[in-house]
Amino acid sequence: MCPHxxxxxxxxxxxxxxxxxxxxxxxxxxxxxxxxxYLQLDQVLSAQKPLSPAHDELLFIVQHQTSELWMKLxxxxxxxxxxxxxxxxxxxxxxxxxxxxxxxxQLVHAWDVLATMTPPEYTAMRPYLGASSGFQSYQYRCIxxxxxxxxxxxLKPHEHRPDLLAQVRASFDAPSLYDEALRLMARxxxxxxxxxxxxxxxxxxxxxxxxxxxxxxxxRNPQQHWDLYQLGEELTDxxxxxxxxxxxxxxxxxxxxxxxxxxxxxxxxxxLRKMLDVVxxxxxxxxRTAL
Ligand code: HEM
Ligand SMILES: N[C@@H](CC(=O)c1ccccc1NC=O)C(=O)O
Numbered sequence: 001m002c003p004h005x006x007x008x009x010x011x012x013x014x015x016x017x018x019x020x021x022x023x024x025x026x027x028x029x030x031x032x033x034x035x036x037x038y039l040q041l042d043q044v045l046s047a048q049k050p051l052s053p054a055h056d057e058l059l060f061i062v063q064h065q066t067s068e069l070w071m072k073l074x075x076x077x078x079x080x081x082x083x084x085x086x087x088x089x090x091x092x093x094x095x096x097x098x099x100x101x102x103x104x105x106q107l108v109h110a111w112d113v114l115a116t117m118t119p120p121e122y123t124a125m126r127p128y129l130g131a132s133s134g135f136q137s138y139q140y141r142c143i144x145x146x147x148x149x150x151x152x153x154x155l156k157p158h159e160h161r162p163d164l165l166a167q168v169r170a171s172f173d174a175p176s177l178y179d180e181a182l183r184l185m186a187r188x189x190x191x192x193x194x195x196x197x198x199x200x201x202x203x204x205x206x207x208x209x210x211x212x213x214x215x216x217x218x219x220r221n222p223q224q225h226w227d228l229y230q231l232g233e234e235l236t237d238x239x240x241x242x243x244x245x246x247x248x249x250x251x252x253x254x255x256x257x258x259x260x261x262x263x264x265x266x267x268x269x270x271x272l273r274k275m276l277d278v279v280x281x282x283x284x285x286x287x288r289t290a291l
Contacts, residue, residue: 054125056117063114064134067107071139074103078146078177085180088187090227097234104241111248115255122256126263133264138164141171147242147280148176150204175201178281181231182211188228190214207282215287235281246276 014022026032036042047065050057077096084093134140136157144154150172158165175183179201186192193210215232222229250272262268279285 050125051128052125054121054128056121057125057128059114059117060122060125063110067110068137068139070103070107071137071143074100075139075142075146077103078143082146082175082177082180085177085184085231086175088184090184090231094227094230094234097231097238101234101237101241104238104245108241108244108248111252115252117256119256119258126257129263131263131265133262135262135264135266138168141168145171146174146176147238148178148205149278149280150176150202152202172202176205178205178235181235181281182214184231185214185218185228188225190217190225190228205282207279207286212283212287212290215283216290219287219291232284235284239280239284242280243276246272246278250276 020027029037048058048061050061077100081093081096081100084090084096138158138161141154141158144151145168152172155165155168155172158168179196182192182196186197191210192214193208196208196211218225218228218232250269253272254269257268259269262271266272
């Protein structure tokens with residue numbers, strides 16, 4: 001007997017259609033906003049336009065479009081976190097940074113779906129990609145710049161789109177998340193060299209023993225600097241997740257195209273392996289040896 005069956009007048013199970021009526025679900029959307037209206041699903045779901053006859057191209061498009069949507073949210077949270085740190089509002093900044101790390105973890109797991117595509121399946125659609133490549137993702141470049149990986153050469157692919165270039169340049173010109181973290185430490189009375197507090201933010205970050213000493217002060221006395229200690233660990237979570245994303249990218253690329261050159265013009269796997277050496281928040285890692 002069905003465990004949900006009831007006795008007496010209520011014993012008869014409702015038919016699926018009557019459940020909808022009993023629950024009083026709204027069914028007429030001729031005069032009110034529906035789910036699809038609110039989410040602009042006509043636009044979102046008509047933006048998948050495969051160029052090849054290959055079955056797997058839809059996977060490739062959906063994988064990239066969803067990644068770009070998550071990157072949009074990541075940038076929103078990252079910029080919010082940077083603003084809050086600059087305003088000494090650490091509680092909301094922590095909330096946003098934790099979300100950025102979780103999104104990055106989500107993107108790490110997303111590689112599992114793309115990795116179901118075999119080399120012959122990808123080869124069938126690859127010629128249709130032309131010279132397009134993730135290398136030209138402007139949101140990805142904004143994320144890298146906001147996290148402090150400042151390479152001016154990465155502005156160039158956006159020169160044909162002044163509207164996008166302006167967005168990427170704004171992230172390039174502004175202090176990064178890590179720059180703002182160091183400025184916060186200085187405001188809290190921790191010794192950070194003056195050249196880290198006001199500088200040309202477009203220059204790549206250069207690691208320094210003095211900045212490591214500043215973080216060591218925090219990590220050796222967590223009770224006195226609890227929120228800076230928490231900030232240090234949130235930065236660690238974020239870089240950890242970012243490293244995993246880069247690693248899954250290069251591994252997926254190797255299993256799908258081997259050592260072919262990239263459509264974006266780089267050596268492919270050789271280029272992506274070099275990117276594994278990027279360290280965003282160097283002293284956060286080096287300080288651990290001294291503890
Ligand atoms: C089969 C799938 C994929 C292949 C074969 C692939 C291949 C490559 C290659 C070879 C590069 C180096 C640039 C070039 O010369 O083209 C690259 C860069 C890049 N790809 Fe992918 N990729 C794949 C999936 C993805 C996905 C799902 C994303 C997520 C949005 C992505 C984002 C990027 C980004 C952001 C870069 C620039 C990385 C940097 O400059 O550090 N790729 N990809
Ligand atoms: N660089 C890839 C092409 C590629 O992956 C791609 C092409 C167009 C849109 C997104 C892409 N994904 C990430 O680089 C390749 O060499 O096959």
